[in-house]
Amino acid sequence: MGETVRWLTPEEQRAWRGFVRLHERLGGRLGRRLQSESKVSPADFAVLVHLTDTPEGRQRYQDLARALEWEKSRMSHHIARMAGRGLVAREECAEDARGAFVVITDAGRAAIEAAAPRHVEAVRELFVDHVTPAELRVLAEVSERIIAKLDEDTG
Template sequence: MTDGVNWLTAEEQHAWRSFVRLHERLIGRLSHLLQTESQLASADYAVLVNLTDVPDGRQRYQDLARALEWEKSRMSHHLARMIRRGLVVREECADDGRGAFAVITEAGREAIAAAAPLHVQAVRSLFLDHLTAAELRTLAEVSVRVVGKLDEGA
């Protein structure tokens, strides 16, 4: 059953587990800070960031789901909760009766504007302040390369 498995070496396993632990703790801390300081869940923040990065603050549900690597049902349910809170609205797509756009509202823009400085400060203090400029460049290069490979397979 495990024949032919290319097991991780001790060094690879250490690097992988260290990366996973870093990711879990960092995301956990950032999520907790966002929630307590701005009443936005990390998922809310991710949606709002994506919407503020596109013209008119509008994006098709399916494109937003793809950008966040969420299933369609998760996107629909989460956007429904954000709609109830007034952070986004749903607009039907005139070109496609089955499609819809998520559009950031003024309340959504105010929420992201209030949360972003806190988030950036936390990213700096929890992560960036602990890296040298060379380490940061290497991290960016590695991240871009791995994401590129992941995108090739998508």
């Protein structure tokens, strides 16, 4: 435990704290708008986005939990709530009796199709419209590099 702590420099601290504040405020505002305008929570939206990004609209529980960085219990409880509202269904895995799939329903597709245009407009209004194309490219590159490193470290 005798390691030397590599404290953040003032510039690093400014960047880190700015990023954290941006993430918190942007996430909060987008989440409130999503909930009030579309009656879909940010967590519901995240699940529905991941499911619509797959060709069959279904994903194994553990793969979805990993993609969302959710604990198993959170995933199980949230999917049960979404299933109760008819947004998703649980489907047993024929190849693996222990596994199960989360499957988007027609109601889930309708919910995300209704929410997505409003959400993208909010993203544009609160974020995209305030950065230049060059800044967007840099942000995308930095984000992709950090995400790749995080994925590598969990593999």
